[in-house]
């Protein structure tokens with residue numbers, strides 16, 4: 316049944332008054348300056364509002380006109396706008412911007428879509444936002460929140476933001492074209508969040524069809540113990556993911572313990588706030604080789620004991636396994652070797668797997684064990700999009716899958732499959748061919764638990780909406 320869009324948006328207009336105002340709207344209201352709106356909009360792409368606000372403030376303190384911006388070189392701009400997402404690209408756009416504005420538009424920000432699209436770093440989303448916020452021209456800025464929420468409501472059925480924009484232009488009453496972005500950005504950041512939306516406290520819950528949504532789960536406190544949120548994520552470079560909104564993702568996931576793989580850094584190479592993450596105890600185990608492999612754990616609770624490695628320099632020099640002991644369980648974060656395209660590391664990987672298993676089994680004699688991480692293998696055909704094409708490829712070879720069979724037969728439990736038998740549940744996508752958009756992926760990231768801990772698996776999830784790496788995080792809610 317189609318939602319009553321006027322009712323929904325009217326309710327939201329009242330609701331989001333208490334929410335934070337999106338940063339670009341704020342700059343538009345405060346300055347009424349098209350140049351500042353344009354620059355802030357360019358900076359805001361794939362960046363947290365707080366980061367955009369601070370970067371805009373630093374930049375406008377030095378250059379708040381086209382002429383002043385023209386005096387700054389790329390290196391200075393990079394410094395001023397860091398750490399907005401893709402800051403190097405954005406600095407490059409901002410260096411080029413004054414020249415184009417001066418040459419083609421007498422130093423003014425143009426007021427049509429076609430003209431705005433000729434500016435460096437400006438796509439349809441940015442152009443629509445500038446038109447709406449700087450010039451009050453009816454335009455629908457469709458960002459990820461507008462696209463996502465309109466599809467959740469079933470008001471449109473579209474595959475990407477551009478299709479959503481076109482569909483909304485056909486059916487959304489014009490008086491909502493400008494405000495719909497601010498409304499849904501604020502609502503999408505506050506209540507209808509990409510990960511675990513707060514349907515439990517949403518004023519639209521009674522009428523919302525919740526298409527494709529997994530509502531947020533309220534942690535159940537058991538009389539036997541509390542439920543811990545254990546998250547595993549191959550970040551493919553901790554410094555890189557930090558620049559792509561890692562701290563915001565962390566706030567959304569709210570893990571009790573977060574195991575990371577492929578951090579690709581020594582602790583001292585990390586920004587200070589990652590070396591000692593606020594609210595968490597920080598543990599690192601880096602590879603000897605710089606920029607390669609490495610694992611880390613952030614834990615709200617201090618570990619009783621930390622074990623680095625599994626006792627074999629071949630693997631430990633690559634910083635692959637970090638174990639934290641808590642009162643009632645061991646948490647192991649693990650980056651399993653990749654057997655490589657030519658399978659030259661298949662034997663190395665098998666040796667690692669066998670040793671890791673025996674290490675975990677020894678710990679399981681004492682208490683519960685959770686072995687999470689990037690296993691670098693899809694276990695069954697259901698765990699990848701194209702099994703037949705990949706039978707001879709790294710990550711799906713019979714040898715790698717056979718070890719997973721052995722591991723499982725020895726009593727280790729794939730907690731995700733214990734709760735979720737559905738197909739197309741992937742945690743890794745190639746960067747090529749828009750594989751993630753098309754969900755052509757693999758499930759490579761797991762939380763395995765020892766056989767005695769099956770009853771402690773409360774819930775599992777794959778957080779496909781969390782971006783920043785070619786892997787997404789996976790979650791285990793685990794009874795302590």
Ligand code: SF4
Pocket residue numbers: 467506507508512513514517518519520521523524525528530
């Ligand atoms: S009920 Fe849930 S899915 Fe629907 S709008 Fe509210 S938070 Fe979003």
